[in-house]
Amino acid sequence: MNGVGVIFWREMRGYFTSPYAYLIAAAFLLLAGFFFVSNLWLSVEQTPADPAAIPEFLSFGMIFFAPLLTMRMLAEETREGTMELLLTAPVSDSAIIIGKFLSAWGFYTILLGITASYQIILVNIGAFPDLGKAVAAYIGIWLYGGACLSVGLVYSALTDSQIVAGFLSMATLFLLYLGDNIGLIVADVELARLLRTLTLQGHFSTSFAVGIFRAEDVVFFAGLITAMLFIAIRIVESRRWR
Amino acid sequence: MRDDSIILTRSDIGQFASIAFALFALIAALSYFYAGEVRPHTLVLIALAALSLIAWALITPSEFVGFFTGRQARRGTVAVFSSVLVIGIISMAYLYVERQVIAYDLTETREFTLSDSTARIIERLPRDLRIIGFYSAENIAVREMDDQFWRQYEVLSAGRIQRIYIDPVEQPAVAETYGAQDGDIFIAFVDDNGEIIPQSISYVPMIDKHERDMSLAINRLLQEGSFAAFFDISHGQRSLRDTSSGGLSIAGELLGLNGWRVVEFDLQELVANDQPIPDEASVVVLSRPRQPFAPATIDAIDDYLRRGGSLFIMADPVFADSGFLLEDSAFNTYLWESWGIRALDAVVVELLPGLDNPSPLDVVSIQIFDSPITANVNLPDEPDSYAMFRLARALEISNTPPVNNGRAVLSSNMSYAETDLVALGLRDEYDFDEGEDLPGPHTLVGFAVDAETNGRIVLVGDSDFATDGQIGAPPGNAQLFFGSLNWLTEFEERITFGFQPSAIAPPTIFISPSQLDQVSFFVIFLVPGLVLLLGAGMWFYRSRR
Structure with a gap:
């Protein structure tokens, strides 16, 4: 696992010196801010503000943001030929994948942290947010985001085209998002339940998003991240023997 | 210039087919282990896996053969099987943890925790x-x-x-x-x-x-059937069997649906036979009796209340010289002296403007006191949850009662009680006469409880609100009816449990438009704008280098 830190900081530096990452961050914060304010408008004189409004929006928004953050990561390295340099550098394949993943997750965590600070606004203006629910929702969407990024990383490892990687990631994440609507396309209730269990929404919308912290959901997200990273490592590794 | 065109080679398609094969086979295996049997959808997944495998073999036969036979085969097989193994271990861990039901309710109101x-x-x-x-x-x-x-x-x-x-x-x-x-x-x-x-x-x-x-x-x-509401029908009261707009059939039906036993009984006959009101009566309901109560009947009621019984009286205004609960009647005197509540010979006139009442004689629950009787009346988020009384008697609640008593529902401060019932009853005339009529607010629903015996009384100056024609219009009428019975019999305490924090209406937020504008400016313009500025600065800095 030597070199995880090296790769992590190299990628993080890449984020903070690239105008492209700032554009993504600005779009992310703009949309999150818009949903935050619209939820606040709807709450006035009706109910307390929903502290899970931003996490719930992000559970859909990550379909687009995660591929934007990950599609370049390995595909661009392959396309520009720097992947060969990386593979010959004194870092393991695991370190490359884990370092890149942690940097994307770190960047996402910073953005999420900025939106989490909006809860302070709610407290200050007397909007009575349920802070316990906010904590659950943010932990949930943090893990959810990590899972989305890991899926994106697999596709980035699989192809040298950023566009293909991004498109396939979005398509996969969209399918994984459809958990709550799975019954619209599957008539058998047990199959629908099984498929919902395999989706991201199935482990967020009825647990973290409503204020419940369930061990099985943590295992699902952590397991998905582990599995995706393992597959991504195997794909990168396959370049050595294909 | 970079070429971003998408080129899919035969090899790429074959590779996708191989991935599809692995995915379908894996989901089919998981589905089998999850359900414990082969179900139709498992067969569909196996068929899809087989099709993907065939496609892989047909599209890229050399890679397919190489995968299973050459150096690639060994390494590829290891990679695939190790991936499947990792996914299998994760799946097993997931299934194990799921069956342990480990969950923490982080909501402040413990919304998802059983009390x-x-x-x-x-x-x-x-x-x-x-x-x-x-x-x-x-x-x-x-x-x-x-x-x-x-x-x-x-x-x-x-x-x-x-x-x-x-x-x-x-x-x-x-x-x-x-x-x-x-x-x-x-x-x-x-x-x-x-x-x-x-x-x-x-x-x-x-x-x-x-x-x-x-x-x-x-x-x-x-508790099915262990609570019984006894409705007296021996003094010309409204009947549970009457399905007309003046009957109580809907109230009786709703009580039955809530697990109550509903009984009609002849109080006069009981008294004539020198029998007490049975202990099984959780509450005795007097809905608009038309005749005055004889002293022996009052004694029977007193005896019942001393045994911890409950009495629900719904008394309409009396426009004649004789009737139920006239101000100077024996029963009204008993209520005043023993319980500190009584009905007045006066009808409440509501003059508060802007109400949804058809006439000033339709009195609305303007003011309510916090009690189980009015727990679901005048709810802030439900505009229809008020109660309405058509021709309501004013009640009087003693400030120096022999037992605990109180007011549950009041008219507005602008209301008054019309005492000229002849003019009102014969000519529908009413006007506030200084010195004769009684300025508001007036009690419309009062209650009393003897702490020693736990005998309880609820007195309502109207009976129409519980009839088939009005119990649901407005819905607050039904809530008042059930709230009264719940309090009288302690149904809520015995049948249900105390309110959870989550059952309490959440607080409503009040934010001024200028505050909202400030928040909008901060989160929609300022924060993303600053990030954009930083990005522009970074671009400028790098381009200068």
């Missing part, structure tokens, strides 16, 4: 219980949400309560037997063989407070 009261209810279960939920595939998210609660019942009862789910689309005949629609919940006891006892099947009305609704329903099932 101690529910635990006490579960302790009293005489036999095992089933929660039967009807959910189609379309309702899968609702089912999963509800399941958060039902599985807690299963855990808390150590398996004595179990949940089963039925798809009403797949099993319409079963749904028909229950009279169930998609999303409906029922509970029922099971016999020693684990079979549902049909007579005990009970619908659970869900009002979005899962625990409260379910625990209430279980308690109703436990």
Whole structure:
């Protein structure tokens, strides 16, 4: 696992010196801010503000943001030929994948942290947010985001085209998002339940998003991240023997 | 110039087919392990895996053969099988943790935690219980949400309560037997063989407070018939069998649905035979008696109340010289002297402007005092939850009562009580006469409780509000009727449990438009704008280098 830190900081530096990452961050914060304010408008004189409004929006928004953050990561390295340099550098394949993943997750965590600070606004203006629910929702969407990024990383490892990687990631994440609507396309209730269990929404919308912290959901997200990273490592590794 | 065109080679397609094969095969295996049997969808997944495998072999035969035979085969096989192994281990870990039901309710109001009261209810279960939920595939998210609660019942009862789910689309005949629609919940006891006892099947009305609704329903099932409302019919009262707009048939039906036993009885006959009002009467209801009560009847009521009985009096204004509960009648005097409440010979006229009442004689529950009687009246989020009384008598509540008493519902400060009932009754004339009429506000619903005997009385200056014609219009009338009976019999305390924090209406937020504008500016313009500025600065800095 030597070199995880090296790769992590190299990628993080890449984020903070690239105008492209700032554009993504600005779009992310703009949309999150818009949903935050619209939820606040709807709450006035009706109910307390929903502290899970931003996490719930992000559970859909990550379909687009995660591929934007990950599609370049390995595909661009392959396309520009720097992947060969990386593979010959004194870092393991695991370190490359884990370092890149942690940097994307770190960047996402910073953005999420900025939106989490909006809860302070709610407290200050007397909007009575349920802070316990906010904590659950943010932990949930943090893990959810990590899972989305890991899926994106697999596709980035699989192809040298950023566009293909991004498109396939979005398509996969969209399918994984459809958990709550799975019954619209599957008539058998047990199959629908099984498929919902395999989706991201199935482990967020009825647990973290409503204020419940369930061990099985943590295992699902952590397991998905582990599995995706393992597959991504195997794909990168396959370049050595294909 | 970079070329971003997408080129899919034969090799790429073959590679996708191989991935599809692995995915379908994996999902099919997981599906088999999860369900414990081969189901139709498992067969479909196996078929898709086989098709992907064939496609892979046909599109890239050399890679396909190489995968299974050459150096690639060895390494590829190791990679695939190690991936499958990792996914298998993760899946097993997931299934294990899922079955442990480890969950923490982080909400401040403990919205998803079963209360101690529910635990006490579960302790009293005489036999095992089933929660039967009807959910189609379309309702899968609702089912999963509800399941958060039902599985807690299963855990808390150590398996004595179990949940089963039925798809009403797949099993319409079963749904028909229950009279169930998609999303409906029922509970029922099971016999020693684990079979549902049909007579005990009970619908659970869900009002979005899962625990409260379910625990209430279980308690109703436990208490079925142990609360009895005795309606006297011997003084010309309204009848439970009367289905006209002036009858009480809907009130009786609703009581039955809530687990009450409803009985009509002849109080005069009991008194004539020198028999007491039976102890089994949780409450005696007097709905608009037309005749005055004889001293012996008053004694029988007094005896009943001293035994801890409860009396619900609904008294309409009397426009004649003789009638029930005239101001100077013996029964009214008894109520005043023993309980500190009485009815006045005066009709409340409501003059507050802007109300939804057809006439000033239709009096609305303008002011309510916090009590179980009015727990569901004048709710802030439900504009129709007020109660309305057509021609209501003013009540008087003693400030120096012999027992605890109080006011539950009042008219507005602008109302008054018209004392000229002749002019009102004959000519529909009413006007405030200084010195004669009584300035408001006036008590419309009063109550008294003897702390020693626990005898209780609720006195309402109107009976129309509980009739078939008005009990649901407005809905607050029914809430007042049931709230009164609940308090009189302590139904809420005995049948249900105390309010959970989540059952209390959440606070409403009030933010000025300027505050909202400031928040909008901060989160929509300032924060993303600063990030953009930083990005521009970074671009400028790098381009200068």
